[in-house]
Amino acid sequence: MNKSRSRTIGLLSVLIGVGLWELCSQLFFNPLFLPPPSAVWARFLELVADGTLAEDISVSAQSYGLGLVVAIVVGVLTGVAMASSRFIRDVLDPWVSALNATPTIALAPLFILILGLGVESKVAICAIVMLFPILVNTYYGFSMTDQQLVEAAQAYAATPWQSYVKIKLPMALPSVIAGLRLAAAHGLVGVVVSELFGARAGIGLLIQTSAETFDTRALFVGICLLGIVGVGITYILIAVERRIGRWRVAQEESA
Amino acid sequence: MSTGTEPTGTSPTGSASPAKLHIDHLGKTFHRKGSEVQALQGIDLEIEAGQFVSFVGASGCGKSTLLRLVDGLIQPTSGTVRLDGKEVHGAGTDRAFVFQQDRLLPWRTIERNVVLGLEFQGTPKAERLAKARELLQLVGIPKFATAYPHELSGGMRQRANIARALAVDPDVLLMDEPFAALDGQTREIMQSELVRIWQQNQKTVLFVTHQIDEAVLLSDRIIVLTARPGRVKADIHIDLPRPRDLASKRSAAFIAYLDRIWGLIEEEVRESMELELSNAD
Numbered sequence: 067m068n069k070s071r072s073r074t075i076g077l078l079s080v081l082i083g084v085g086l087w088e089l090c091s092q093l094f095f096n097p098l099f100l101p102p103p104s105a106v107w108a109r110f111l112e113l114v115a116d117g118t119l120a121e122d123i124s125v126s127a128q129s130y131g132l133g134l135v136v137a138i139v140v141g142v143l144t145g146v147a148m149a150s151s152r153f154i155r156d157v158l159d160p161w162v163s164a165l166n167a168t169p170t171i172a173l174a175p176l177f178i179l180i181l182g183l184g185v186e187s188k189v190a191i192c193a194i195v196m197l198f199p200i201l202v203n204t205y206y207g208f209s210m211t212d213q214q215l216v217e218a219a220q221a222y223a224a225t226p227w228q229s230y231v232k233i234k235l236p237m238a239l240p241s242v243i244a245g246l247r248l249a250a251a252h253g254l255v256g257v258v259v260s261e262l263f264g265a266r267a268g269i270g271l272l273i274q275t276s277a278e279t280f281d282t283r284a285l286f287v288g289i290c291l292l293g294i295v296g297v298g299i300t301y302i303l304i305a306v307e308r309r310i311g312r313w314r315v316a317q318e319e320s321a
Numbered sequence: 322m323s324t325g326t327e328p329t330g331t332s333p334t335g336s337a338s339p340a341k342l343h344i345d346h347l348g349k350t351f352h353r354k355g356s357e358v359q360a361l362q363g364i365d366l367e368i369e370a371g372q373f374v375s376f377v378g379a380s381g382c383g384k385s386t387l388l389r390l391v392d393g394l395i396q397p398t399s400g401t402v403r404l405d406g407k408e409v410h411g412a413g414t415d416r417a418f419v420f421q422q423d424r425l426l427p428w429r430t431i432e433r434n435v436v437l438g439l440e441f442q443g444t445p446k447a448e449r450l451a452k453a454r455e456l457l458q459l460v461g462i463p464k465f466a467t468a469y470p471h472e473l474s475g476g477m478r479q480r481a482n483i484a485r486a487l488a489v490d491p492d493v494l495l496m497d498e499p500f501a502a503l504d505g506q507t508r509e510i511m512q513s514e515l516v517r518i519w520q521q522n523q524k525t526v527l528f529v530t531h532q533i534d535e536a537v538l539l540s541d542r543i544i545v546l547t548a549r550p551g552r553v554k555a556d557i558h559i560d561l562p563r564p565r566d567l568a569s570k571r572s573a574a575f576i577a578y579l580d581r582i583w584g585l586i587e588e589e590v591r592e593s594m595e596l597e598l599s600n601a602d
Binding site: 215218 | 392394412413418437441489
């Protein structure tokens with residue numbers, strides 16, 4: 067009841083906002099700087115029709131996807147290793163803390179210098195900005211495991227592997243997913259920035275070149291697309307988080 | 322599950338006693354922050370199959386430590402624990418531990434919690450589920466099979482915890498103050514439920530409690546431990562007829578046992594309180 071009411075209000079807010087935008091750019095603003103949504107939509111259809119948008123999306127999605135895979139593999143493995151071994155944690159902790167506090171997007175020019183303008187540098191930039199949220203949250207999740215439950219498993223003669231998979235992993239999973247959600251948003255920044263420095267195709271390139279040619283309608287196509295993808299990914303991961311971490315929320319509510 | 326008794330002839334003492342559990346010269350010393358704490362010293366006990374044995378004593382006397390040693394969760398500093406003649410070195414499926422806090426996994430339903438031990442053993446799923454249903458019936462919460470732990474009261478959760486321990490069909494049930502966190506009324510109901518379950522299953526039960534009346538009500542035998550380091554101070558057989566109920570708690574014989582055990586513990590409690598006070602300086 068309350069939930070559907072909130073949803074209706076949210077939807078109305080978006081519709082009214084888009085309506086106001088349309089009205090303002092028709093009446094008050096120079097459509098060159100703020101094109102109305104109708105014009106953006108028309109440009110979107112043009113870009114779909116000539117195939118450039120599909121190309122841009124697929125190139126960006128490739129960098130993003132590969133970067134995400136690298137970040138997940140490296141982040142989860144390192145996080146788990148740091149949580150399981152005091153020595154590994156002591157060795158890596160200063161580096162992880164320092165890099166996590168640094169806006170890693172600042173490393174983008176360096177990666178392009180080293181790896182060139184190809185897909186490698188873009189994957190690397192996406193990976194580095196997505197790595198730390200995943201790593202830190204994985205480490206946190208696995209080091210916060212309830213020792214009493216681990217001991218209970220031990221009392222039931224669980225092997226170390228069984229107690230990892232059936233006790234520690236489910237306990238850490240909500241935290242890992244929360245890290246993934248943060249990373250997903252960081253990754254969109256990463257992919258756009260990596261393409262601003264020069265690329266064959268991509269959403270970042272679309273935004274860059276349309277600004278240079280005063281094609282603000284195409285620029286808005288790029289921005290809106292990023293916004294929609296960002297919201298979509300966040301929604302999916304929140305749904306996964308809710309499903310996996312239902313017990314956690316319920317436990318907090320009943321406490 | 323092996324229920325047959327191992328030949329006891331292999332035991333170093335060579336006794337042909339039918340005891341289920343042999344505890345010989347058991348001692349445990351903990352090392353904490355550079356200092357040594359001797360929790361248990363020279364415990365010798367023989368416990369027969371199917372016996373309900375309670376351990377009482379001042380807090381810090383090593384009751385829980387003794388239970389953990391028998392379960393194999395920790396290793397003794399000296400002496401041995403033998404179950405059916407075989408020395409205990411680690412946790413095994415012939416024993417199950419019921420902790421004071423229920424320690425149910427919050428992300429699993431009650432029935433999936435109950436089958437945890439069976440899952441570790443690799444019992445097939447269909448068999449596990451059948452076992453869970455049977456045990457939830459036995460402990461009186463069949464309706465909560467698909468509920469989550471947080472949806473249950475403390476007493477219900479403790480029933481699930483006991484069902485989980487019984488699911489692995491252990492020979493020996495180790496219970497560490499299982500009812501201490503429950504309110505008075507729930508506790509009394511759980512006590513009579515436990516006796517009913519024990520009489521149906523004929524398990525050997527080692528039960529740790531602070532409540533002397535609880536120990537007398539439930540047990541065949543009560544071991545009184547001294548203050549730290551814990552040693553056996555008295556070994557008392559409770560000759561009260563079963564079934565025992567609330568009325569038996571008012572019988573002269575029951576009260577005589579209470580007085581006798583309290584008399585044994587009182588000085589130990591005083592001693593351990595003085596020890597705590599001197600440690601606090």
